[in-house]
Amino acid sequence: MKTDNYDRVFGYSFASIHKLYGEKVERKGQPREAVDEVIRWLTGYDQEELDAAISDGRSLKEFFDQAPALNPSRALIKGVICGVRVEDIEDQTMQLIRYMDKLVDEVAKGKAMAKILRA
Numbered sequence: 182m183k184t185d186n187y188d189r190v191f192g193y194s195f196a197s198i199h200k201l202y203g204e205k206v207e208r209k210g211q212p213r214e215a216v217d218e219v220i221r222w223l224t225g226y227d228q229e230e231l232d233a234a235i236s237d238g239r240s241l242k243e244f245f246d247q248a249p250a251l252n253p254s255r256a257l258i259k260g261v262i263c264g265v266r267v268e269d270i271e272d273q274t275m276q277l278i279r280y281m282d283k284l285v286d287e288v289a290k291g292k293a294m295a296k297i298l299r300a
Contacts, residue, residue: 191242209289219284225250
């Protein structure tokens, strides 16, 4: 993805992306709650804060800018999303979005939660 497309992606509402993630994991036979678990792990939001982020209409950029405590183990997330290696993404917000994508993909594939959370 080119840098000029970042603003468009950053402007997506977190609520709409969260809904799509939930639908994706359910289609693959995984529990919707697992999406919240991996997002809480990545961002440091508790469930109440996460629910507020879903209901208040904040953008993906605002969601990550306001994250209480980004998990230091997020650097252990490796792999390819949309043809791009997540560890090579230079823009921090885009990298966080792609980390979240990667975690949700792993949930959808039924990977063990301990492995997803790099425990």
